[in-house]
Amino acid sequence: MSETKKSDAAVPAQASAPVAEREVLLKVEGLQKHFPIRKGVLQRQVGAVKAVDGIDFEVRKGETLGVVGESGCGKSTMGRVITRLQDPTGGSIHFEGQDITRLSTAGMRPLRRDIQMIFQDPYGSLNPRHTIGGIVSAPFRLQGVEPEGGVKKEVQRLLELVGLSPEHYNRYPHEFSGGQRQRIGIARALALKPKLVVADEPVSALDVSIQAQVVNLMDDLQEELGLTYVIIAHDLSVVRHVSDRIAVMYLGKIVELADRTSLYEAPMHPYTKALMSAVPVPDPKRRGAKSERILLRGDVPSPISPPSGCRFHTRCWKATEVCKSTEPPLLELRPGQRVACHHPENFEDQQPQDTVLLSAAKAAAELVPTEEAPEAPAAEEAPEAPVSEDAPEAAAAEDAPEAADSEVSAAEPAADTDDKK
Numbered sequence: 001m002s003e004t005k006k007s008d009a010a011v012p013a014q015a016s017a018p019v020a021e022r023e024v025l026l027k028v029e030g031l032q033k034h035f036p037i038r039k040g041v042l043q044r045q046v047g048a049v050k051a052v053d054g055i056d057f058e059v060r061k062g063e064t065l066g067v068v069g070e071s072g073c074g075k076s077t078m079g080r081v082i083t084r085l086q087d088p089t090g091g092s093i094h095f096e097g098q099d100i101t102r103l104s105t106a107g108m109r110p111l112r113r114d115i116q117m118i119f120q121d122p123y124g125s126l127n128p129r130h131t132i133g134g135i136v137s138a139p140f141r142l143q144g145v146e147p148e149g150g151v152k153k154e155v156q157r158l159l160e161l162v163g164l165s166p167e168h169y170n171r172y173p174h175e176f177s178g179g180q181r182q183r184i185g186i187a188r189a190l191a192l193k194p195k196l197v198v199a200d201e202p203v204s205a206l207d208v209s210i211q212a213q214v215v216n217l218m219d220d221l222q223e224e225l226g227l228t229y230v231i232i233a234h235d236l237s238v239v240r241h242v243s244d245r246i247a248v249m250y251l252g253k254i255v256e257l258a259d260r261t262s263l264y265e266a267p268m269h270p271y272t273k274a275l276m277s278a279v280p281v282p283d284p285k286r287r288g289a290k291s292e293r294i295l296l297r298g299d300v301p302s303p304i305s306p307p308s309g310c311r312f313h314t315r316c317w318k319a320t321e322v323c324k325s326t327e328p329p330l331l332e333l334r335p336g337q338r339v340a341c342h343h344p345e346n347f348e349d350q351q352p353q354d355t356v357l358l359s360a361a362k363a364a365a366e367l368v369p370t371e372e373a374p375e376a377p378a379a380e381e382a383p384e385a386p387v388s389e390d391a392p393e394a395a396a397a398e399d400a401p402e403a404a405d406s407e408v409s410a411a412e413p414a415a416d417t418d419d420k421k
Contacts, residue, residue, distance in 0.1 A: 022060035025096060025228050026082065026196060031055050032090035033074070033081050037304065050303050051077040053252035054091070056330065059196070064222070064229040066243030066260070068236060068275065070300055073249040075232045076120060079198045082230070083117045084108050095196070113143050116189040120200040120232075122181035126173040132159070132184055133169040139191045158187040163213060179206040183214065190221060198230045203238060215242055236279045240264055245336075248272045251311040252303055254330060258337035268333060268344040270316050295367045298360075310342065317368040318343040319361040320354040 034048040051074040059065050067075050080086045082093055084100060092101045100111060116139075119125035126135055136155045140147060147154035156166035162183040173181055182205045189197055202218070203211040215238065221227055233239045239246060239260075246263050248256040248271065256269040267273045274294040296315045301307050309327050313319035322342050330340040333347055342351040357365070 022062060024058050025061045026059040026230075027094040028058070028082060028091065029056050029094075030091035031078070031081060031088055031093065033077050033086065034089045047304055050252050050306060052081060052088075053303075053306070055249075055252075055254045057247060057254060057257060059228055059230060061195075061228055062222070062226055063244040064231060064242055066239040066246040067230065067232045067249060068234070068239055068246060069249035072251075072300060072303065074252045074303070075249055076200050078249070079117065079200050079230065079232050083115050083198050084111075085117065113139075113145075113192045114195040116192070116194040116197050118182075118185050118189045118197065118199040118202045120204070122178050122185055122205050123173075125185050126181055128173050131170050131172055132176075135173075135184065136188045136191060139188065143192060145192060154191075155187075158191060159184075162187045162217060163210070179210055182206060186214070186218070190225075190227075193225050194227070196228045196230070198232070200232045201234065202231065204234065211238065218242070236275060248275065251301060251306050253311060253340065255312065255340045256338065257330070258334075258339075262334065262337045266346040268337065268339040268347050269312075269341045270318055270343075270345060271312050273345050297364045297367060310340070313358065314360050315364060317361050317364040319358045319364075320351065320356055321358065322351045322354045324358060 031052055032050075032054055033052040034050050036045045037047040037049065038044060039046050053074075055078065057065070067078070069075055077086070081088050084093070084103065088101060092099060094100070095111065095115065100108065103111075130138075133152065133155050136158055137151045139145070140151050140154070152169065156169055159168055160166055164180060164183055164187075168176075173184070176184065182202065186202065189199075199218075203214050206214055218227075218229065219242070222229065229242075231239065231242055243260050245257065245259050247254050248263075248269065250271050256263065256267065256272045258268075263272065264276060267276050274296055277292060277294040298315050301311065301314055307314050307324075309325050310316070310319070310323040311327075313323040316323065320343065326342070328340045328342050328350075330338050332338045333344060339347075342354070343349050
């Protein structure tokens with residue numbers, strides 16, 4: 001991904017401006033999305049899957065917000081809710097100052113031109129009965145927009161823009177690979193030049209050689225059209241290059257929100273630190289050398305019945321009694337860096353009087369390097385500590401890049417809410 005334009009060597013002009021000076025485009029407060037669990041003949045509700053359980057964030061015009069986290073943490077559900085493809089259970093969503101939380105389908109129709117989504121599954125998001133021309137031209141037809149030069153000419157221009165041939169206009173989705181289908185989805189989402197694009201894994205289905213091209217394309221369109229992106233991704237390396245700010249989610253909550261430099265160089269939440277330790281280092285000189293890894297013990301708790309207090313305390317090596325009993329608020333401990341943790345990393349302890357570790361923390365600490373290590377595990381250049389063979393159940397974060405999959409446990413959460421419709 002060295003070709004991407006948001007690399008550390010070449011930061012776009014908009015990123016140099018203070019985020020606080022930009023106008024807020026999207027504001028989310030206390031957002032919740034619970035899926036009811038019903039049983040019996042009368043289908044009475046006996047519980048709920050708490051996919052998104054109270055999150056707050058803002059997205060300012062022209063910026064890119066990356067969202068990362070394990071499978072089942074609620075990232076995709078959050079994306080569908082803020083675009084109003086699914087109705088929220090609680091909280092509020094404001095777009096350009098307008099409350100869109102409870103708008104009806106008819107009320108949302110005019111806003112669909114400004115809010116678009118790129119879906120994760122390139123196979124399920126395209127109608128197999130329609131031609132590519134019909135799929136990409138659907139936004140023009142539904143919104144009653146007649147582009148200059150005609151719909152067909154504009155659709156062919158969009159196809160060429162995303163790396164496809166204008167001759168593909170009359171073909172059907174089954175004639176394309178997964179990567180080509182994803183580019184068709186991108187062309188459809190950008191057809192009406194929206195103000196906000198929520199991209200759910202926009203490059204995960206693409207070859208590595210194509211990923212940089214698509215990311216560069218999205219970057220160019222952002223500068224040309226003034227787009228604002230919310231990018232949901234698993235590849236932490238891609239997120240670092242394309243995002244201005246990054247939100248880390250765990251079990252329906254945002255545990256850390258910061259600009260990409262602060263997050264990658266000095267993560268403050270233990271879960272973020274574990275995620276960063278799983279990022280591979282693309283350095284040929286380090287071939288054969290081990291990288292320091294933080295392996296998390298145990299499975300992700302069920303979103304049906306999340307743990308009390310801090311939801312990460314069952315897998316955290318720093319958890320104390322206050323973590324079990326009191327949920328930490330998302331506080332701005334450093335300028336532009338908000339963290340929900342009683343015992344943050346790389347910062348002074350917020351609960352110094354509580355020093356007795358929980359039993360789960362003592363077990364997790366066996367797999368975490370001591371604090372006296374010369375370099376923090378979050379740094380990409382840090383060496384790897386050997387992992388004990390008698391702890392095969394220990395699992396790293398599942399949303400780590402594919403290159404680290406061989407070292408990560410296949411443990412899945414009890415309910416994968418990302419895929420829940």
